[in-house]
Amino acid sequence: MSSREDETLARAAVTALTGQLALAPKPGLPDPRDLGARVTRRDHRMLRWSAKALAPGLAAMAAAARRTGEPTPALRTGEPTPALRTELGAIGRCTEHSVGLAGGGHRGALWALGLLVAAAALDPRADARDIAATAKRIAAHTDRRAPRRPSRGSSVSAKYGAAGARGEARTGFPHVRGALDALTTSRAAGATEEQTRLDALLTVISTLQDTELLYTAGPIGLRHVQAGARTVLEAGGTATEAGARALAALDADLHARAWSPRGSAGLLAGALFLDALPVTARARAA
Structure with missing residues (x-):
């Protein structure tokens, strides 16, 4: 049974995901301009509902972490275990089914948010960097009950040598941490919150080996999208006139090509979740 703390973490994660969905313009990704899925083929209203x-499921993952994480003599907090990894996998598959019944989507976000929520539950006092490090230790274990059939993402990762979602987690979510740095930098420069979040998304897109893009566009297409994101950032980001023009051009280009950097969207949601944790913790303490 989940506690109030577990439900608070789950709500924070869902708020981060819906916050990502609300951003616009997101190049090649569903946003409020595309309510009927005319361009991205994913109905934005459906995605908000299914989120x-x-x-x-996220609350259950937090509860599992609190229950299954084993305290060590040196630490008063839980430590990731193989049993926890297996239980998180089982909860994740059930949650995917529930999300599918609600309209689908969010598979990549569920993977990232699930690990980060579980890591946050293991040590409620940890900061964002420590949570990412704990998620890395959870992901290092093998889910022994996972289906043996390869996913599309894992097949693309094997074909092109990309890290993929598993590699991202097993290296401590470097792109989530990069997005957190971008949030800090853009806010310090005076950007609005929406501009700040778009800059963080573009920071992820600019370097991530997105398996969705590799599947639909191949390595050349991936590099094209990465270069487009870097052009926006090198122009000063979305808060500048030049950066806004470059973003509009990238957005039009990706929609015309039907290319979607979906992996980057899920990682931005993870960054927004970690970014909100200090506020969440203060609210919980109050």
């Missing part, structure tokens, strides 16, 4: 279906 809420993640909450029970």
